[in-house]
Amino acid sequence: xxxxxxxxxxxxxxxxxxxxxxxxxxxxxxxxxxxxxxxxxxxxxxxxxxxxxxxxxxxxxxxxxxxxxxxxxxxxxxxxxxxxxxxxxxxxxxxxxxxxxxxxxxxxxxxxxxxxxxxxxxxxxxxxxxxxxxxxxxxxxxxxxxxxxxxxxxxxxxxxxxxxxxxxxxxxxxxxxxxxxxxxxxxxxxxxxxxxxxxxxxxxxxxxxxxxxxxxxxxxxxxxxxxxxxxxxxxxxxxxxxxxxxxxxxxxxxxxxxxxxxxxxxxxxxxxxxxxxxxxxxxxxxxxxxxxxxxxxxxxxxxxxx
Amino acid sequence: xxxxxxxxxxxxxxxxxxxxxxxxxxxxxxxxxxxxxxxxxxxxxxxxxxxxxxxxxxxxxxxxxxxxxxxxxxxxxxxxxxxxxxxxxxxxxxxxxxxxxxxxxxxxxxxxxxxxxxxxxxxxxxxxxxxxxxxxxxxxxxxxxxxxxxxxxxxxxxxxxxxxxxxxxxxxxxxxxxxxxxxxxxxxxxxxxxxxxxxxxxxxxxxxxxxxxxxxxxxxxxxxxxxxxxxxxxxxxxxxxxxxxxxxxxxxxxxxxxxxxxxxxxxxxxxxxxxxxxxxxxxxxxxxxxxxxxxxxxxxxxxxxxxxxxxxxxxxxxxxxxxxxxxxxxxxxxxxxxxxxxxxxxxxx
Numbered sequence: 001x002x003x004x005x006x007x008x009x010x011x012x013x014x015x016x017x018x019x020x021x022x023x024x025x026x027x028x029x030x031x032x033x034x035x036x037x038x039x040x041x042x043x044x045x046x047x048x049x050x051x052x053x054x055x056x057x058x059x060x061x062x063x064x065x066x067x068x069x070x071x072x073x074x075x076x077x078x079x080x081x082x083x084x085x086x087x088x089x090x091x092x093x094x095x096x097x098x099x100x101x102x103x104x105x106x107x108x109x110x111x112x113x114x115x116x117x118x119x120x121x122x123x124x125x126x127x128x129x130x131x132x133x134x135x136x137x138x139x140x141x142x143x144x145x146x147x148x149x150x151x152x153x154x155x156x157x158x159x160x161x162x163x164x165x166x167x168x169x170x171x172x173x174x175x176x177x178x179x180x181x182x183x184x185x186x187x188x189x190x191x192x193x194x195x196x197x198x199x200x201x202x203x204x205x206x207x208x209x210x211x212x213x214x215x216x217x218x219x220x221x222x223x224x225x226x227x228x229x230x231x232x233x234x235x236x237x238x239x240x241x242x243x244x245x246x247x248x249x250x251x252x253x254x255x256x257x258x259x260x261x262x263x264x265x266x267x268x269x270x271x272x273x274x275x276x277x278x279x280x281x282x283x284x285x286x287x288x289x290x291x292x293x294x295x296x297x298x299x300x301x302x303x304x305x306x
Numbered sequence: 307x308x309x310x311x312x313x314x315x316x317x318x319x320x321x322x323x324x325x326x327x328x329x330x331x332x333x334x335x336x337x338x339x340x341x342x343x344x345x346x347x348x349x350x351x352x353x354x355x356x357x358x359x360x361x362x363x364x365x366x367x368x369x370x371x372x373x374x375x376x377x378x379x380x381x382x383x384x385x386x387x388x389x390x391x392x393x394x395x396x397x398x399x400x401x402x403x404x405x406x407x408x409x410x411x412x413x414x415x416x417x418x419x420x421x422x423x424x425x426x427x428x429x430x431x432x433x434x435x436x437x438x439x440x441x442x443x444x445x446x447x448x449x450x451x452x453x454x455x456x457x458x459x460x461x462x463x464x465x466x467x468x469x470x471x472x473x474x475x476x477x478x479x480x481x482x483x484x485x486x487x488x489x490x491x492x493x494x495x496x497x498x499x500x501x502x503x504x505x506x507x508x509x510x511x512x513x514x515x516x517x518x519x520x521x522x523x524x525x526x527x528x529x530x531x532x533x534x535x536x537x538x539x540x541x542x543x544x545x546x547x548x549x550x551x552x553x554x555x556x557x558x559x560x561x562x563x564x565x566x567x568x569x570x571x572x573x574x575x576x577x578x579x580x581x582x583x584x585x586x587x588x589x590x591x592x593x594x595x596x597x598x599x600x601x602x603x604x605x606x607x608x609x610x611x612x613x614x615x616x617x618x619x620x621x622x623x624x625x626x627x628x629x630x631x632x633x634x635x636x637x638x639x640x641x642x643x644x645x646x647x648x649x650x651x652x653x654x655x
Contacts, residue, residue, distance in 0.1 A: 055498050077500055085498040091491035108499045150495070 008033045008158060008189045009054065014063035016049045023049040025212040026063065031191055036184045038203035039193040040297070046212040047193040048088060051162045054191070055085045068157060081109070084151035088162040090143050094136030098127055098146055101135050102153060109154035119186065120149045123179055141172030148179065152188075159183065161192040165199065177202045197298035208301055215304040220297060227295040227303065230269055233261040234276075236285040245283050251276075256302050263299055309524060312471040316525055319467045320460050320533060330414055333377040334361040335368045340388035346399070349425050350381070355417055368402070378404050379414055460533045465616040466589040468525040469609060472548070473555050474580065476518040480559030481572045483510055484651065488567060507648050510560060515552050522548055538623030547615055547629065550636045554608045557643025564650040583609045611636050 009031040016024040024046045031037040039047050052058040053065060056076035065072045067079050092101045102124070106113050117124075127145050130138065135146060144164055151159060161180075165173040177199065184190055184204075192203070200206045200220050207217040216223055236242045239262070246255045246264060253265045277288045332350060336343050350356045359377045362368065368380045382400035391397035401418055405411045487493040496506070522545070529535040559576070566572045586593070586600060587609030593601060604610040611632040618624035626633070 057494065057497055080498055080500045083498060085495070087491060087494045089491045089494075091493075091495045093492055094490065105495075105499070108496070108501050 006032060008068055009037075009191065010066045011050070011054070012064050014050065014053065014065060015061045016046075016053060016058070017061045023212050024053075024060075027209070027212070027214050028063075029207050029214060029217055031189060034184065034187050034189055036180060036190045036192070036202070036204045038200055038206040039191070039209055040195075040197060040200050040206050040301070041193075041209035042195055045209045047209060048162055049212075051085075051160055051191075051193065055083060055160055056080055081154070082157045084154070084156035084159040086147050086151045086159075086161045086164055088166065090147060092135050092143075092147060092150060095134060097132050097134055098138070099131040101146060102149055105150045106153045111154050113153065116153055116155045119155055119183075120152050122182060123152075124149045140168050141175070144168055144172065144176060145179075148176075152183070156188070158189045158191065161190070163193055163195065165194060165196065173199070197296070197301060200297040206297070208297075208304060210301075210305055216300070223297060223300050224295055227300050229265050229295075229303075231293055231295050231299060232264050232266075232271060232273075232290055233258070233293045234264055234288070234290045235261045236280065236288045238285065242280070242285060245280065245285070249276075249279065254303070254306070256299070258298070263293075263302075309521065312475060312521060313524065313528055315471055316464070316467055316528055317532065320464050329357045330355055330379055330417070331359040331377040332356050333359055333368050333371050333380045335363065335365055335380060335382045336361065337363055337385040338383045338387040342388035342391060343383045346383065346422070346425050347381075349421055350418075353421060372402065372404050375404075378410070379418065381418075461535050461621065462617070463589075464529045464533055464535050465620050466587075466613055468522065468529070469587070469612050469616055470584055470589070471525060472518050472522050472552075473609060473612075475521055476514050476552055477555045477559040477576060477580065479517070480510065480514050480556045481562045481566075481576050482569060484560060484563035485566050485569055485572050489569065503648050503651055507560060507644065507651065511553070511556050511644075514556055515549060518552050519545060519548060535620065537620055539619035539625070540623075543626060543629075544616065544619045547612075547619070547633060547636075550633065550640055551608060551612045553640035554636055554643055557640055557647050558608070560647040561643060561650060564647055564652075583607045586610065587613045589613055605635075606639075608636065608639065 007030040011030065012028050014024055014027045015022070027046070027050060029037075039050065041047055049058070053060045053072065054067065056072050056079055059073060068082060070078055072079060093104070096104065102113055106116075123145050127138070127142050127149070130142065135143065138146060148161075148164070151161075165176055168176065173196075180190055180192065181202065194200075200223075203220060205217065205219050206223065208215045208223070216226070218226070234242065234246070239257070239260070242262060243255055243257065246252050246262065251266050251268065251271065253267045254263075256263050271290075273290050276290060280288050334347055336347065347358075351358060360368075360371055365380075365382060368377075368382070371377045372380060380400075380402040382402065384398065384400070387397050387399065399422065401415070403411045403414050403418075484493070487496070526535075526537070526541075530537065558579070562572055562575050562579075566575065586596070586604055586607055588604075589609075593604055593610060596604075615624075615629045615632050618629060622628075
């Protein structure tokens with residue numbers, strides 16, 4: 001019955017105010033059954049507030065949220081039974097062992113490790129050699145795997161992960177996303193938030209969020225297509241001076257630092273690359289490199305933020 | 307840790323928190339130097355309570371000693387003490403007591419007067435610092451103390467200290483518990499589970515009740531072995547009452563925990579209540595001698611009930627109907643505190 005609903009999560013004009021700050025300002029989105037949906041935005045954008053309302057931990061100030069066609073305020077009990085949540089902070093019992101944590105959460109949900117072992121097998125098998133170790137003594141990546149196992153132990157319909165890869169090394173991050181994709185293949189709807197723009201490409205659809213407002217919701221490819229302008233990467237020996245000089249130029253529209261390069265757009269949507277190089281050499285830059293590139297999610301984000 | 311530390315406290319505190327006066331420092335000014343005065347002084351010397359800290363013929367020197375805190379008491383025997391006693395069948399000595407600690411001073415007074423009147427009932431004690439007791443009653447009183455015939459202070463104090471230890475352990479552990487889960491974030495993970503509020507609170511209660519009952523049993527065992535405290539009443543009744551009492555104390559602890567967000571807040575609030583409750587509980591001073599408003603406040607003081615009941619059961623052998631007032635009061639109290647704790651523990655912010 002639940003599976004027949006097209007949109008398993010529906011958020012409509014959601015608002016949340018803390019004493020003086022309005023953290024979420026009228027957010028609407030919906031997540032389809034079996035979708036891997038990403039909430040992408042910088043720290044303080046309101047991602048955690050939205051998640052805490054969705055997981056029935058906090059009441060919304062205004063607007064309504066339904067999960068599996070049930071209201072998060074009224075039917076919180078049913079929702080809690082069918083929801084897996086992994087908070088941003090590692091919040092398992094550090095003084096219990098890996099195995100004890102898992103058994104404890106299984107029991108709270110009235111199930112056993114064996115009953116849903118298939119679901120967590122891929123993940124748990126990696127930490128099983130350490131099952132007698134205290135959770136507090138695991139490495140960051142292993143803690144994440146244990147937390148994910150605990151969130152899945154009751155075979156939830158929806159999995160909500162609040163910045164699961166923040167502070168995790170690059171290899172573990174990649175592994176973690178691979179695990180999420182395998183879970184999605186098993187039919188679990190996954191809602192994940194992340195401040196890392198590069199992870200957006202792993203999601204089916206993403207919502208770009210900033211200051212409590214959603215700027216854009218679409219597939220990552222579509223969002224990149226919508227960028228609709230040409231983009232160049234520029235670099236020279238003195239990056240900081242380069243920013244200042246580029247911003248002074250009339251033909252240049254936007255300049256954003258991006259790793260060792262600067263991403264720039266032009267007002268006319270066209271550059272005479274050689275002319276730009278000679279202009280820059282005149283003001284004392286050396287080793288100038290310029291090349292046209294394809295936009296990525298972060299470029300779109302920066303553009304939308306303006 | 308949970309067991310070891312309270313046991314050490316029990317053994318140390320019972321010895322330390324006694325109101326028995328031992329080794330009273332005494333300064334002697336004997337201006338008579340007669341066989342009679344010598345006999346009186348040896349009477350004091352022979353007692354285990356007194357300790358002669360000095361002697362001279364000058365009252366000035368004696369007063370200096372009191373000022374320097376070198377002595378608690380001056381016994382002044384004036385010249386002509388023996389002669390007067392034989393001729394007129396009546397004589398006087400003077401006691402000067404350091405009155406800084408009122409309780410100690412009145413105890414020293416009582417001890418010393420009884421030593422002197424034991425020696426000769428015709429000596430009139432001229433007491434400088436306690437004028438109210440000057441006119442001594444010539445009637446000799448025969449006293450007998452019930453339930454604690456030797457007036458052994460340890461027998462009285464041990465149950466009281468046991469109450470404090472059991473309470474501190476359970477209240478603090480309970481109070482720290484929920485707030486700790488808040489601090490490390492595990493409460494978040496628990497709150498998204500379908501577990502119910504009262505299930506959660508019961509889960510928090512049971513382990514602490516078990517620990518506290520063990521603690522009590524262990525303390526009683528120590529008391530029996532090392533202090534030979536009498537256990538007159540029924541242990542079953544005592545443990546039954548303790549469970550009700552623990553529900554109250556743990557209810558208070560969990561309530562404090564539920565309304566606080568950091569361990570510091572918990573420490574602060576529980577220290578405040580604990581200190582007030584302990585001092586008002588009647589462990590050192592009888593609650594009946596407190597002002598009426600203080601006695602009214604004691605209605606919400608769980609220590610007060612348990613302090614009475616543990617002594618009643620252990621020392622007097624009181625039965626259920628003797629303690630039924632305390633029992634039902636605490637039962638109501640427990641229901642209120644636990645409801646408050648369940649109510650205040652929010653799964654949703």
